[in-house]
Amino acid sequence: MQVVGKFNGISEELKRAIPPLEPGQSVTFEMLTGVKNNDPDEKERQRNPLLYPKANIPTRDRIKDPYLAKQGKDAWVDVVVADWWDGEKPGKERFFMPGVSDGLGGFQFTGRFALVGGNQKDEELYEYLMISNYNRDSVLGEARDASKAPLFGVVNQRKSSQKALQGFEILKEAIGIISKMKPAEARKIGAALNWNEFTDDEVILAEVANFARSKPDEFLKVYTDPSKDIKSAVRQGLDNEIISFDMATGKVSIGSQEITTISKQDRGNVTDALTQFIQTSKNGKEVLANIEKQLNELAKA
Numbered sequence: 001m002q003v004v005g006k007f008n009g010i011s012e013e014l015k016r017a018i019p020p021l022e023p024g025q026s027v028t029f030e031m032l033t034g035v036k037n038n039d040p041d042e043k044e045r046q047r048n049p050l051l052y053p054k055a056n057i058p059t060r061d062r063i064k065d066p067y068l069a070k071q072g073k074d075a076w077v078d079v080v081v082a083d084w085w086d087g088e089k090p091g092k093e094r095f096f097m098p099g100v101s102d103g104l105g106g107f108q109f110t111g112r113f114a115l116v117g118g119n120q121k122d123e124e125l126y127e128y129l130m131i132s133n134y135n136r137d138s139v140l141g142e143a144r145d146a147s148k149a150p151l152f153g154v155v156n157q158r159k160s161s162q163k164a165l166q167g168f169e170i171l172k173e174a175i176g177i178i179s180k181m182k183p184a185e186a187r188k189i190g191a192a193l194n195w196n197e198f199t200d201d202e203v204i205l206a207e208v209a210n211f212a213r214s215k216p217d218e219f220l221k222v223y224t225d226p227s228k229d230i231k232s233a234v235r236q237g238l239d240n241e242i243i244s245f246d247m248a249t250g251k252v253s254i255g256s257q258e259i260t261t262i263s264k265q266d267r268g269n270v271t272d273a274l275t276q277f278i279q280t281s282k283n284g285k286e287v288l289a290n291i292e293k294q295l296n297e298l299a300k301a
Helices: 012-017 042-047 066-070 120-131 157-178 183-192 201-214 216-223 228-239 270-280 284-300
Strands: 026-031 060-064 076-080 082-086 089-093 112-116 152-154 243-245 251-254 257-261
Touching: 012 066, 076 120, 112 120, 157 201, 157 216, 183 201, 183 216, 183 228, 201 216, 228 243, 228 270, 228 284, 251 270, 251 284, 257 270, 270 284
Parallel strands: none
Antiparallel strands: 026 112, 026 152, 060 076, 082 089, 243 251, 251 257
16 A cells, blocks of 8 residues: 555554465455345245345545554554545545446345455555455454454455365265165155155155255254154154144143143244153153054054
């Protein structure tokens, strides 16, 4: 940044703290202004879970230079990126709105923008952004003014790449499992997820496959859940009326025998509540065995 009068006069130590931007090197930033996409189309929500409204980043700030503070000097420095100067004052502060100012105005902004070394305007803006209070990852460190909400941060490319590779491996594992899955196992997954019973084998397999592809993390969590078989038996027991549940009283019965009462706060998910009961009650194993016996008899009928 050009030092003009009282503007941009940061310490040499702070300048050196800014990672150098080599010619041709690209540094990516991400906006922190995203809002949840509430589009009624689920596919659109999956494609763009966050939407980024137009928001400009101020190109003028007042920062506290930690190195000047250590030297006992006035640590407060006005920093600005100006299009032109009027003597020792900025004639016009540069306007910067990611997604518009960087030439992406005709496209849907995905929340990220990049600055490239070797481009004077990019380099000047980069230096400013790296010391700005509006940067979550500002090199000011603890000297960053916490009263100013961060608008953006630096994307850790290595971390992002590792996350992407990890996500791919998770998806590959999920797809590998569903490619070999039998209808009976798919039904257990559906029941553990508290889905309504699907009678057609192809339908339940398709539903579980779609779930695994769209939410592989959740799929693997359910698939490896040690209580999956119990949840499945409970859900199927409810669907086949082996287990009866009275929403008003919370009473749960098998045949004429009342086995437990579910509290009001747990009646929203009867499957989980009964699974917890079976796992913790003294006669839980007997209750589960009874449910499974009747389910086997129904399957043979």
